Amino acid sequence: MTIETLKAKTIASTPHDHCLAEKGWTLVRGIASSKEVEQGRKDISAAVERLANEHRPLGDRDTYGKAFLQVTNLWRQDPGVKEFVFNGGFAQAAADILGVARVRIYHDQALFKEPGGGPTPWHQDMYYWPLATEMAVTMWMPLVDVTADMGLMRFAEGSHKDQHRTDLEISDESNAYYSRFVNEKGYRISGPDNLKAGDATFHLGWTIHSAGPNHNADRIREVMTIIYIPDGTPIAKPANPHQQADLEAFLGGRQPDELADSEMNPIMN
Ligand SMILES: O=C(O)CCC(=O)C(=O)O
Numbered sequence: 715m716t717i718e719t720l721k722a723k724t725i726a727s728t729p730h731d732h733c734l735a736e737k738g739w740t741l742v743r744g745i746a747s748s749k750e751v752e753q754g755r756k757d758i759s760a761a762v763e764r765l766a767n768e769h770r771p772l773g774d775r776d777t778y779g780k781a782f783l784q785v786t787n788l789w790r791q792d793p794g795v796k797e798f799v800f801n802g803g804f805a806q807a808a809a810d811i812l813g814v815a816r817v818r819i820y821h822d823q824a825l826f827k828e829p830g831g832g833p834t835p836w837h838q839d840m841y842y843w844p845l846a847t848e849m850a851v852t853m854w855m856p857l858v859d860v861t862a863d864m865g866l867m868r869f870a871e872g873s874h875k876d877q878h879r880t881d882l883e884i885s886d887e888s889n890a891y892y893s894r895f896v897n898e899k900g901y902r903i904s905g906p907d908n909l910k911a912g913d914a915t916f917h918l919g920w921t922i923h924s925a926g927p928n929h930n931a932d933r934i935r936e937v938m939t940i941i942y943i944p945d946g947t948p949i950a951k952p953a954n955p956h957q958q959a960d961l962e963a964f965l966g967g968r969q970p971d972e973l974a975d976s977e978m979n980p981i982m983n
Pocket residue numbers: 781782825827834839852854865923924925937939
């Protein structure tokens with residue numbers, strides 16, 4: 715499905731606002747209840763503590779490493795996290811926002827920006843994903859209240875429509891390149907001013923985005939993300955080594971031109 719079809723389908727078809735097709739991101743407040751967040755936070759932070767393999771001090775890491783602790787596909791490794799990730803309400807919101815009947819999970823990832831953690835460079839997620847769709851969407855949900863100084867997301871509105879592709883992974887180079895590109899194109903930069911635990915933003919895989927640093931001295935910006943794809947999404951031929959790695963890690967042995975419908979990518983709603 716193209717963005718134009720998405721736009722037509724989402725008009726008046728969802729209880730949420732309809733910004734995704736136009737702006738490339740949208741905000742849904744209170745998508746998780748306080749009980750769900752409380753339990754999810756316990757399970758996810760314990761799993762991150764157990765599974766994160768980055769133990770160097772911030773000062774010894776590169777820009778990507780300073781941005782957050784990243785642990786992927788926690789649902790495969792912890793039954794408590796699986797319960798959180800398989801929340802049918804989150805998936806239904808993703809499906810509603812995309813205007814599709816069914817969504818599958820591509821993968822989840824915890825993104826914990828530590829106190830003093832650096833900014834997340836500007837980038838496009840599709841650089842990493844061997845997926846033949848314009849409609850992969852990330853739900854980005856803080857498990858604690860997050861203020862602007864803790865590293866909220868910023869989006870270049872409408873940038874998903876250009877599907878501008880680079881060969882730049884998340885890095886100082888991607889940051890410099892996309893900062894310039896966003897400026898030249900005149901995209902408006904927007905994002906939430908603050909998020910409560912259990913609110914979530916959703917952004918498309920082509921939307922150029924970044925996040926600020928965590929200036930808070932003692933609070934981790936604990937965020938859980940879930941990436942959804944419409945049921946029926948074909949796998950694309952990997953365009954770079956990162957996409958090859960994703961093909962091997964997240965698609966359960968399926969190959970390019972096959973559908974992303976392995977047991978690692980179940981229907982979520
Ligand atoms: O959490 C962050 O700082 C960045 C997250 C991000 O880039 C994403 O979820 O696509």
